[in-house]
Amino acid sequence: MTFKFSVTKQRLLWWSISAIAMVASVLFMGISLNQIQAPLRPSLDFVGGTKIQVSLDCTVAGNCDAPLETAAIQTVVEEQGVSGSSVQILGEERTAFSVRTPPLDVDQRTRLVAALETEVGTFDAGTIQIDSVGPTIGRELFIQGMLALLVSFFGIVIYLSIRFQLDYALFAIAAVFHDALVTAGVFSFLGLVAGVEVDSLFLVSLLTIIGFSVNDTVVIYDRVRENIAADTDKTIAEIVDISVVQTLGRSINTTLTTLLPLVAIFLFGGSTLKFFALALIIGFVSGSYSSIFVASTLLAWWRDRNGQPPKMFKETMDAAELS
Numbered sequence: 001m002t003f004k005f006s007v008t009k010q011r012l013l014w015w016s017i018s019a020i021a022m023v024a025s026v027l028f029m030g031i032s033l034n035q036i037q038a039p040l041r042p043s044l045d046f047v048g049g050t051k052i053q054v055s056l057d058c059t060v061a062g063n064c065d066a067p068l069e070t071a072a073i074q075t076v077v078e079e080q081g082v083s084g085s086s087v088q089i090l091g092e093e094r095t096a097f098s099v100r101t102p103p104l105d106v107d108q109r110t111r112l113v114a115a116l117e118t119e120v121g122t123f124d125a126g127t128i129q130i131d132s133v134g135p136t137i138g139r140e141l142f143i144q145g146m147l148a149l150l151v152s153f154f155g156i157v158i159y160l161s162i163r164f165q166l167d168y169a170l171f172a173i174a175a176v177f178h179d180a181l182v183t184a185g186v187f188s189f190l191g192l193v194a195g196v197e198v199d200s201l202f203l204v205s206l207l208t209i210i211g212f213s214v215n216d217t218v219v220i221y222d223r224v225r226e227n228i229a230a231d232t233d234k235t236i237a238e239i240v241d242i243s244v245v246q247t248l249g250r251s252i253n254t255t256l257t258t259l260l261p262l263v264a265i266f267l268f269g270g271s272t273l274k275f276f277a278l279a280l281i282i283g284f285v286s287g288s289y290s291s292i293f294v295a296s297t298l299l300a301w302w303r304d305r306n307g308q309p310p311k312m313f314k315e316t317m318d319a320a321e322l323s
Helices: 011-036 070-079 106-120 135-163 166-194 200-230 236-268 271-305 310-322
Strands: 049-055 086-090 096-101 129-133
Touching: 011 166, 011 271, 049 106, 070 086, 070 096, 070 106, 096 106, 106 129, 135 166, 135 200, 166 200, 166 271, 200 236, 200 271, 236 271
Parallel strands: none
Antiparallel strands: 049 096, 049 129, 086 096
16 A cells, blocks of 8 residues: 555654644644633633623714723722723724623623713613623633543543553543644633633533544544554554555544534624634634554554554554453
8 A cells, every 4th residue: 555645754844733733722822821810711600790891872973082091990999889890992994892890790780781881971771781600600611611621631641541452542642732732722812812711611612522532533533554564564643644645534524514504603603602613613613633653653663662562452452452
């Protein structure tokens, strides 16, 4: 069998691209940590508080003539005795804004909205959104989300160690970590430049990305194992190249068919699902890349570095399966 594409020969290129993406992600999260005391901009789901989001009613004459200013809104909020608040202007036309404050009761929220409408302009009643989450619930959601991620990583290691071998599992975890870090890095960057917040749906997207990436990696690893059993005359690098070529079409087709509805949701879906879909798009693309170019080349490099030719690898695998 002949093949032109060799993923292992260009492994330094693939690793360099991944390293640049990961370093950039860590850099963005470091900047975010310095500016807002968190690697990603957290939503109310995690920190608790009250969020009020409104838009001006532009059907009222003169109501939208001047763009909104953060300082003016912040002054109104502080005059109501609400400390520790933050204001964000929304939209290119600057006719909408959100205010995030510590937890407010119903009377406090009502007075704040009335004061804002008096000083800022008439609000479109249909756009007023008020969300409140207690700080205890926010902490619980964050802790549970982190536990879910840790359990998923631990489960992947156990499953792949049983199905394949420990080094398979470790390289798959490296690929999954790469995908999660790159996705988090992009959202850290968006949080810095566009004020994008991460909520509980972001943790759900990370878990989904982990599952997708592991599945893609297992498909390639399974083909590597089959080719080792069928042909022990080739080097491990050649077998990995053949296996990647054989599964490349499936990986690309699976990713593309998954991305199509996600892109549609991102472009035409509501604001609640928009960034959830964006996280999945980033993660799925990164997952396909890491499975094809990172996990497979790491396996070939490690086996070759430790002097384990396919024949020896096959004997080890057979012994493990018999035990």
